[in-house]
Amino acid sequence: MTRVNELLHQWLLKSASDKGIAWLEQKQAQIASSAAARVFFTAFSAVPRYLGKENLQLTSEDLEAAQAVLPGWFPGHWSVDQAGRILLLLALPSDDTQQYVRSLDQVFTTADMGELVVLYQSLPLLPHPELHRQRAAEGIRSNMSNVFSAIALRNPYPAKYLDDIAWNQMVLKALFVGSPLHLIWGLDSRANPELARMLADYAHERWAAKRPVSPELWRPVGRFADTAIIADLEKMLADGDTTSQAAAALACAESPLPEAQALLSRYPDLHSSIQRGDLSWSSLS
Structure with missing residues (x-):
């Protein structure tokens, strides 16, 4: 996770203001120090206001670095606020697994559509990824096309963690809603x-x-x-x-x-x- 944090931070330095970066770093430190839950939730909602919503300015070298850290990670279509929100998610203390999962459950429960997209994009980057299978399955069943795309397309999580039943349902739904199958990571390796x-x-x-x-x-x-x-x-x-x-x-x-x-x-x-x-x-x- 350290390298993921480093890359996200480097990318934000190229795309966000100094003031926005300072605010984000302050919130990361507070959250990592087990600040009250409201600190995280308030900051998570406020990220676009401080960082903006511009696209990340990523080079081919940046995308190669992402692939080196996690094969299948493709942040080429991510925005500044999405990267910032994922950094806040990564700051959540995760040593107590049960408490960590409860915190994530609360985030998913209260998230709006834009926040849900970030949450599903973040699944392969979060600690304890094997515990998020049910969340991924829920994203696949979502009627919100943006949410479905966030988990199904350009995301290495399903190929690595979903069982064949959930995987097959995802591929079939992608066809049904007109999503391009070539954007499903692991499509060939998970064929069955x-x-x-x-x-x-x-x-x-x-x-x-x-x-x-x-x-x-x-x-x-x-x-x-x-x-x-x-x-x-x-x-x-x-x-x-x-x-x-x-x-x-x-x-x-x-x-x-x-x-x-x-x-x-x-x-x-x-x-x-x-x-x-x-x-x-x-x-x-």
């Missing part, structure tokens, strides 16, 4: 057979309703494709638009089944593009 089945079923529901299917849907499917899914991929290769055909080809390329490889061989241009590295999920996204 049950998720592949759920996504294929969802694709059939969309097709039955004559609604489009995101090509990204097939990204976690290829390695676990069965005969029925390969038939779906064959349909897309034959009748889909260019992007859907590319997605189907990529899914086939990742399948260990001979039927998938035979299907892909019927589309030599796509097959060659994949082999050369010109076509990948990253380029498709």
